[in-house]
Amino acid sequence: MRRWWTALLIAGMSLPALAISADALFDQVAAVLEKAPWQARMVGRIITPNGDIQAADLIVKTLPKNEIVRIEFQKPDALADNYVVITPEKVYNYLFLTNQVVIYPRERARIEGLGFDLSRMGDLRSLGERGEITWGAPEEVTYKGVPAWYVGGRAADPDSAGFARVEVWIAKKPARPLRTAFFNAAGDTLSDLEWTEFKRADFGREDLVSFPPDAEIIEKK
């Protein structure tokens, strides 16, 4: 009986410690992702402009201090070797086949062309802060053997958000995304990507905002 009470007491004490809000969880994720440059491979499925779901394989490189993200496409085949560089001022689209770099002012650019805006995946915290998503309570799960949190969210306005529902799996330590999945109102997958090969990197601005020297530059005003 004494043992049972002790167990119950410990369990009761530990409950508040286990509970965490989605905002606090995304703060932890942001702290990890914004701490230093990193690189991750994202593998899964993504919708194409014509509505087909295709295998996706992306390498994402970021320089948090300068707010620079570089997304290199390995798959689908139609996008392979193209890449996008997002900086606070400009967005650069590199097209391998024509060896062109199209540069847009950041405020005008939409990272489109996939049937889904990739740039919306990155900062889950700000999506909640702006009221675009209402997050549910995080649930403890094990994702492929890794202790993790699962969080689901719904877009307040699916038309403006570009998606209706999002599901996220986040590793407990260090707190970083393991998988992000976005769905439309009909429940169809827009993007479902596993974050693999996450590692710290020693990038500089020149490494991420770089293009073949013989590329044609097209600057949009």
Add this chain to the structure above:
Amino acid sequence: MKKLWLAILLLMAPLAAAQSLEFGIWAGGPDLSIGPTVNLQVPLRDWTLDAYLRAYLPNAAETSFGLGVRRAFEAGPAGRGELGARGFIGMDAHYWAEGFGNVVLGKGALSVRGGYTYNRTPSHFWPLQGETLGPYARLEGKYRLDRRLTLLARGDFHREGGSAEAALAWRVRRHTFTLGAGGVNRPSNAYALLGCKTLYAGAVYAGELRLGALNEFRFHYADRSYKAHLTLAYPARAGVGLAWKSWKLDAEVDSAGYEFYLRYNLQLEEL
């Protein structure tokens, strides 16, 4: 005619507030001629308007004025397209008109250009017209079989003939090798194409050799500071070009004469 040009230029002047102006000086021979040139480019979101003025001395009748319009269609990392047209008219009423379209989407790219020229201009650089009189068309296509192999094809057609070429390019790490064949519109018309492009120490080196009915060697170099190209051909023809910062310099010489073209691009919003 002069009054009309002046009125058009004055109408376009307010548009120049945040655009680019390219100033050029062209010179060619064997009898020395000089041609100052101006190109005003006015981008309005996905539209771009161009106005061209090319003076020509001492034969001022060759002076010409041109207008162009382009519309771009952007699809982010998936690709882009462009449709446009431009036309020139000279003081001696010679004219040239051209329409063009380019698209790159996923694994394919296609570029089509067609036009009509009323007469030849003395320069290969300006206004970059078709090489012959009458109608002409140029096509270029690329298709990626996979991440290593790309099919290439191009052709140009005009009243006096044309040429066509097909090639396969394969990529091995930082190197791209090209092997192909083509033909021109004359007896024994075939030629072979060999090409290699490589990235070394942050610079791109590319060479192309065509041998047979067409004998030509082209070399391109590019690094972060400048781009250069060289063309050597037989029957004797040579061309060189250099582009750095806002400057471009091109020169060409063949058995008929020589020409130089120096250009400077001024971004007006930076003033």
